[in-house]
Amino acid sequence: MSRAKGDAAEAQAVRFLMERGCRILERNAYSRFGEIDIIAEKGGALRFVEVKSGTGFDPIYNITPTKLGRIVKTAHAWLKKSGSDLPWQIDAVIVRDDGIEWLENITF
Known part of the structure; x- marks a missing residue:
């Protein structure tokens, strides 16, 4: 997939999350x-x-245990840098031709 298509999918995901009450803090951390x-x-x-x-x-099959492990490590680094003590979770937004799916609190 091209970078432009990935950027477009992320933009769709941001709009989708905002429409559902999320406040976007950062992109591409x-x-x-x-x-x-x-x-x-x-x-x-x-x-x-x-x-x-x-x-x-x-x-969805591109989210592997290895990928999730990297996300967890990056989340810990971000939390340390930000000083946030809020509870947190890992979510996924899957953008398909026929719609968008939000998978909340995924684990491996």
């Missing part, structure tokens, strides 16, 4: 461990959101 696509807050909890999209296959 980097650490030495990896990247988190979207960091949002809703209901007093932080949400570290991975966005996946694609056609011809189910993009």
Whole structure:
């Protein structure tokens, strides 16, 4: 997938989350461990959101245990840097041709 398509999917995900009451804190947060696509807050909890999209296959399968491990490490780095003590979770937003799905509090 091209970077432009990935950026478009992330923009769709941001709009989708905002329409559902999320406040977007940051996009494309980097650490030495990896990247988190979207960091949002809703209901007093932080949400570290991975966005996946694609056609011809189910993009959910691109969220692997290795990827989740990197997200967790990056979330810890972000929390330390930000000084936040809010509860947090990892979410995924899956952008498909036929719609968007929000998977909340995913684990491995």
